[in-house]
Amino acid sequence: MDETTFSNPQVKAELKKNYIIIKINGDFNKKLSEKYKIEGYPTLIVLNSNGKVIKKYTGYQVPKEFLKWLTKK
Secondary structure: OOOOOOOOHHHHHHHHHHOOOOOOOOOOOHHHHHHOOOOOOOEEEEEOOOOOEEEEEEOOOOHHHHHHHHHOO
16 A cells, blocks of 8 residues: 555545554554454554544555545545
């Protein structure tokens, strides 16, 4: 997703405008993988300011699908 979705100008603009991005390698962060119940890669998680999961998706998404998922309330 780094080479396709996250490099897309529209995705980059949306993420920069409304999110703080953190990329974690679950193989080296077992506690986080367990905490957020990561079952596959990539797993995308959106947390609120209190650390509560408000969205979670496992699997690849092209830019258009990702933007739709990200901005859906």
